[in-house]
Amino acid sequence: MNKNNHIKSYCHINEGIVSLNGKAVYENISPDFASFIKSAYHHFETDYSKFFKMDNLSKLAFMAAEVLLQEKSSPEQERNMAIVLSNRASSLDTDRKYQESIADENNFYPSPAVFVYTLPNICIGEISIRHKLHSENSFFIFDAFNADYIKEYSDSLLDTEKADEVLCGWVDFDEGRYEAFLYIVSHQGSHLHTKEEITRLYLT
Amino acid sequence: MNSTYLSHNNIISSLGFESETVVDKISKEISGLQLVDDPKIVDRPFYSSMIPADALQEAFTKLDIQERHTRLEKMMLVSLDKTLSTSGLELTDRVGLIISTTKGNIDVLDSESSFPKERAYLSELAQRLKNHFRFKTEPLVLSNACVSGILAIAVAKRLIHQDKFDHVFVVAGDLVTKFIISGFNAFQALSEEPCRPYCKTRSGINIGEVAASVLVTKDKNVLVPESVEILGEASCNDANHISGPSRTGEGLYRSVTKALEQTRLSHKNIDYISAHGTATMFNDEMESIAFNRAGLGEIPLNSLKGYFGHTLGASGLLETIIGMHALHRNTLFASKGFRELGVSEPLKIIQQTTSKEIHTFLKTASGFGGSNTAAVFRKIQFI
Numbered sequence: 084m085n086k087n088n089h090i091k092s093y094c095h096i097n098e099g100i101v102s103l104n105g106k107a108v109y110e111n112i113s114p115d116f117a118s119f120i121k122s123a124y125h126h127f128e129t130d131y132s133k134f135f136k137m138d139n140l141s142k143l144a145f146m147a148a149e150v151l152l153q154e155k156s157s158p159e160q161e162r163n164m165a166i167v168l169s170n171r172a173s174s175l176d177t178d179r180k181y182q183e184s185i186a187d188e189n190n191f192y193p194s195p196a197v198f199v200y201t202l203p204n205i206c207i208g209e210i211s212i213r214h215k216l217h218s219e220n221s222f223f224i225f226d227a228f229n230a231d232y233i234k235e236y237s238d239s240l241l242d243t244e245k246a247d248e249v250l251c252g253w254v255d256f257d258e259g260r261y262e263a264f265l266y267i268v269s270h271q272g273s274h275l276h277t278k279e280e281i282t283r284l285y286l287t
Numbered sequence: 288m289n290s291t292y293l294s295h296n297n298i299i300s301s302l303g304f305e306s307e308t309v310v311d312k313i314s315k316e317i318s319g320l321q322l323v324d325d326p327k328i329v330d331r332p333f334y335s336s337m338i339p340a341d342a343l344q345e346a347f348t349k350l351d352i353q354e355r356h357t358r359l360e361k362m363m364l365v366s367l368d369k370t371l372s373t374s375g376l377e378l379t380d381r382v383g384l385i386i387s388t389t390k391g392n393i394d395v396l397d398s399e400s401s402f403p404k405e406r407a408y409l410s411e412l413a414q415r416l417k418n419h420f421r422f423k424t425e426p427l428v429l430s431n432a433c434v435s436g437i438l439a440i441a442v443a444k445r446l447i448h449q450d451k452f453d454h455v456f457v458v459a460g461d462l463v464t465k466f467i468i469s470g471f472n473a474f475q476a477l478s479e480e481p482c483r484p485y486c487k488t489r490s491g492i493n494i495g496e497v498a499a500s501v502l503v504t505k506d507k508n509v510l511v512p513e514s515v516e517i518l519g520e521a522s523c524n525d526a527n528h529i530s531g532p533s534r535t536g537e538g539l540y541r542s543v544t545k546a547l548e549q550t551r552l553s554h555k556n557i558d559y560i561s562a563h564g565t566a567t568m569f570n571d572e573m574e575s576i577a578f579n580r581a582g583l584g585e586i587p588l589n590s591l592k593g594y595f596g597h598t599l600g601a602s603g604l605l606e607t608i609i610g611m612h613a614l615h616r617n618t619l620f621a622s623k624g625f626r627e628l629g630v631s632e633p634l635k636i637i638q639q640t641t642s643k644e645i646h647t648f649l650k651t652a653s654g655f656g657g658s659n660t661a662a663v664f665r666k667i668q669f670i
Contacts, residue, residue, distance in 0.1 A: 166524075173391075173409050173430055178466075182396040185469045198470035199530045199655060202389060204431045208656030211524040217541055219522045220658060221438060224428035226410040232427055239445040245521065245545075 089272030094150045096263040138177045144206035144254040147263040165219035165246035166207045172257035173203045228253045230281040291444040296608045297369040300497040301336040310612040320481045336495035336595045362498035367458045370500040383452040384426040387439035387459035389600040394464045433654030436603025441520040443503035460498035461599035484564030484590035487629030492565045495596030499605045513615035515664040519549030525657035536577025538659035543581045546661040554582045558645035561610045564590020575630035589637045593623030603652045610648045614666040
């Protein structure tokens with residue numbers, strides 16, 4: 084078993100700050116997520132109109148992936164990067180919104196465009212489409228960030244050569260609070276891929 | 288690499304509360320789909336396979352639990368209790384628990400629910416299962432749309448290979464709720480009649496509910512007669528659309544090819560395909576393209592949606608368990624609802640339940656978010 088996997092880079096998004104490898108790269112103390120994430124989208128000169136159709140969870144995961152995957156891979160060579168994400172609230176933010184649309188018989192307006200986002204793995208689909216990743220993907224739910232399982236699972240994908248790299252981490256949106264911690268694991272990188280190191284970077 | 292097996296298993300469904308009973312009914316081509324008239328779910332009758340409330344309550348009462356539980360918790364508790372107790376395994380720090388669900392206790396968001404809204408958090412559901420059975424390890428919830436049930440088996444196998452666990456119990460379940468039915472209805476995906484996967488006259492899906500559970504293990508000493516070995520598994524995203532299947536079947540084709548590569552078997556060694564077959568126009572068409580690209584157009588294939596409808600996060604596990612029993616019984620089960628091929632590429636749909644010596648099967652699933660999973664299983668030769 085290969086014990087030499089490494090963390091290549093990592094990104095945090097929370098409380099109005101986007102940071103890459105521990106350094107703030109964008110700050111905007113907007114009172115709400117919608118205006119914060121929109122300003123971050125413009126700051127990073129993202130050109131992707133589908134972004135505006137996404138729900139909050141997908142916007143959050145998408146922007147964290149944008150920051151990490153800025154160097155685009157060459158189009159001839161397909162990147163085999165798996166995506167393994169996790170959170171606490173699943174898609175509950177959108178679930179609640181959808182539930183409101185069906186709660187009142189006299190004001191019943193279920194929308195397919197909302198319903199499709201009532202699954203947490205849709206944000207993985209959005210990242211896969213954006214970065215053309217035909218790769219392994221899974222979405223796990225934990226009570227709190229679980230470095231142990233995410234490490235074991237991404238190691239298994241690398242060790243069995245199911246993926247050359249894994250984009251993994253935590254992306255949670257609940258009652259207006261948001262937190263993303265995404266990182267790339269591969270055979271090379273600056274940080275050892277251990278439970279302790281993942282936890283340390285998560286808390287940075 | 289050491290082998291990993293599927294062993295003790297259970298299905299809680301409208302066709303019965305034991306895998307054997309359920310498979311007996313399928314072998315007689317009895318469907319669990321019925322016309323349901325429940326205005327609290329939708330304002331017109333719809334076809335579904337729902338677990339009878341009184342039978343579920345009766346089974347749950349036998350567990351002698353004092354606390355109040357939601358419908359989904361009862362389904363999962365009853366199913367997992369049966370699988371755990373027949374396995375006789377002691378729950379040590381080498382035994383894991385994976386819960387596969389897309390929506391969990393989503394019904395508690397409804398204002399008519401008597402449960403607190405916090406119950407909708409999937410980790411709440413996981414903790415309740417952990418605490419009741421006294422698992423020593425932290426449960427893992429997998430919520431990856433309609434591939435969850437089969438992906439959960441792959442995840443269990445991978446964690447066993449990482450030497451995290453020796454055994455993993457996987458339990459899967461999802462409910463038929465107003466939330467789900469109104470959503471698929473908004474997509475205009477629901478059929479007005481029992482669904483007809485791959486048929487020219489197919490007109491959409493039925494949604495059903497089951498709970499299912501299985502023991503995934505590396506220990507040959509805890510196997511059952513219908514046990515199978517997991518030979519290969521892979522998941523690949525379409526990277527194409529979040530709700531529509533890829534026109535080229537890209538993700539499914541890649542998943543099947545990669546799973547087969549891992550088995551070192553030729554595609555000609557696959558005896559049977561338990562496909563996804565939801566009976567929507569686009570899904571079934573996509574599958575026919577993907578299977579033909581993979582050279583599997585001549586392999587006997589069925590969809591079990593005509594017996595249960597689409598059971599969402601449980602479907603992959605439910606259909607894998609039935610596949611195990613199909614191999615053990617050397618029987619190809621009819622793809623219920625099918626009359627005449629209605630996809631552009633050839634598929635060998637099983638039209639009548641027939642006896643045939645079969646050793647291997649391929650299980651596939653596809654879902655929202657562009658997800659696809661394929662897994663190959665082989666029956667154990669007991670000497």
